[in-house]
Amino acid sequence: MSILRVDNLTKTYSGAGQDLTVLHSVSFELAAGDTFAIVGPSGSGKTTLLGLCAGLDRATSGSVWLNGILLDQLSEDQRAAVRNQHVGFIFQNFQLLPTLTALENVLVPLELRGRRGAAQVALTLLDRVGLADRAHHYPAQLSGGEQQRVSLARAFANRPAVLFADEPTGNLDPNTSERVVNLLFELNREAGTTLVLVTHDLELAARTRRILRLRGGEVVAAGAATP
Numbered sequence: 550m551s552i553l554r555v556d557n558l559t560k561t562y563s564g565a566g567q568d569l570t571v572l573h574s575v576s577f578e579l580a581a582g583d584t585f586a587i588v589g590p591s592g593s594g595k596t597t598l599l600g601l602c603a604g605l606d607r608a609t610s611g612s613v614w615l616n617g618i619l620l621d622q623l624s625e626d627q628r629a630a631v632r633n634q635h636v637g638f639i640f641q642n643f644q645l646l647p648t649l650t651a652l653e654n655v656l657v658p659l660e661l662r663g664r665r666g667a668a669q670v671a672l673t674l675l676d677r678v679g680l681a682d683r684a685h686h687y688p689a690q691l692s693g694g695e696q697q698r699v700s701l702a703r704a705f706a707n708r709p710a711v712l713f714a715d716e717p718t719g720n721l722d723p724n725t726s727e728r729v730v731n732l733l734f735e736l737n738r739e740a741g742t743t744l745v746l747v748t749h750d751l752e753l754a755a756r757t758r759r760i761l762r763l764r765g766g767e768v769v770a771a772g773a774a775t776p
């Protein structure tokens with residue numbers, strides 16, 4: 550079964566009296582456990598496509614099936630429930646809640662699911678990303694790389710079927726970036742988490758099994774990352 554299936558997806562933004570179609574009939578399918586990079590120039594629709602696949606936004610036409618669930622007709626609340634159950638999301642600018650500590654940020658999705666022993670799970674995750682000693686620090690007290698690792702721990706807290714990441718290394722120095730990327734691929738290998746990454750970093754894209762290249766909202770190439 551495919552974990553993610555996108556069929557003829559089109560997205561038009563309306564505003565300021567003018568419509569802008571930023572994705573044109575995009576289709577692809579991913580098997581569970583696959584690793585996938587979406588690449589292309591700025592403005593080609595990568596972030597929009599990622600958001601539609603993760604259920605953050607709704608397409609204008611076309612379909613998205615995530616872990617067998619058709620997202621098209623779901624209400625915002627229903628999409629939020631699907632996200633909490635099936636999806637982890639990592640943003641380029643981390644998007645940690647500034648008034649919560651690292652530990653509390655990782656606890657948010659666990660508590661939404663009402664998981665027992667959530668604090669222990671969150672601490673184990675922080676330990677896994679090398680931040681056990683930063684558990685009680687606030688985001689402003691952490692470096693960019695540390696914040697991104699907290700955000701990874703948070704995204705993985707509910708062991709999502711699919712981990713989406715929008716330029717996960719975009720704001721990191723090369724060493725920190727390597728560390729975050731290694732963690733992502735470890736989660737893929739160990740837990741079978743499907744990875745869908747938007748990236749400018751061609752070295753990172755080359756580590757995934759498949760690449761989708763967008764230009765002007767259209768798929769210009771799709772296939773194996775390495776011959």
Ligand code: ADP
Pocket residue numbers: 562563564569571589590591592593594595596597598
């Ligand atoms: P990329 O991630 O490849 O840089 P985006 O998906 O962010 O591309 O953007 C694709 C196009 O859609 C751009 O022209 C951008 O300005 C436009 N766009 C993105 N989000 C919105 C929005 N909420 N409203 C209107 N236009 C948007």
